[in-house]
Amino acid sequence: MTARLSVFASRGLRPGTVTGSALTAGLALLVLTAPAPAAPPAIEFLTEAENPTIAAGTLVAHLSGPIDMSVVDAVRETWTERGTTIDRLLLDLDSPGGSLAAAEAMVALLQDIRREAKLDTLVRQGAFCASACVAVFMQGEQRTAGGASVWLFHGACV
Secondary structure, eight states, X not given: OHHHHHHHHHTTOOTTSHHHHHHHHHHHHHHHHSOOOOOOOEEEEEOTTTOTTSOTTEEEEEEESXXXXXXXXXXXXXXXXXXXXXOEXXXXXXXXXXXXXXXXXXXXXXXXXXXXXXXXXXXXXXOEEETHHHHHHTTOSEEEEOTTOEEEOOOOOO
16 A cells, blocks of 8 residues: 555555546556456376376376467377376366467367277366367366356457
């Protein structure tokens, strides 16, 4: 509060005045409406070797952030190198979506994976699945969504 008062005082404004209140409201509006910087995509792969609570034969891929071609490439590379003991992919999603091209590439990759293994998708309680993430989520044989997960559906823009 002291820093805020000193900013007003240096400009000859008081928070209780109309001018000070308008300035405060305007700054708050700018902060609230400014777009948040996009987080870089992150994908983490886990098996029972890293986490004993993961079922044997399952590869968990936790995706947080946008779906882009680097994510598609990481899933393809990890799945290709998984070995013969992995026969299930659990894709754990928390994503604002991504480009149409990346979504199409990811869907095609997941359809290939489903031909040879079980594919399940998950959006945890409190996680976000928007735009391209929804198309990826729908590729799971078993699809699980947390009750307080957040979703955004819209038409494709080409």
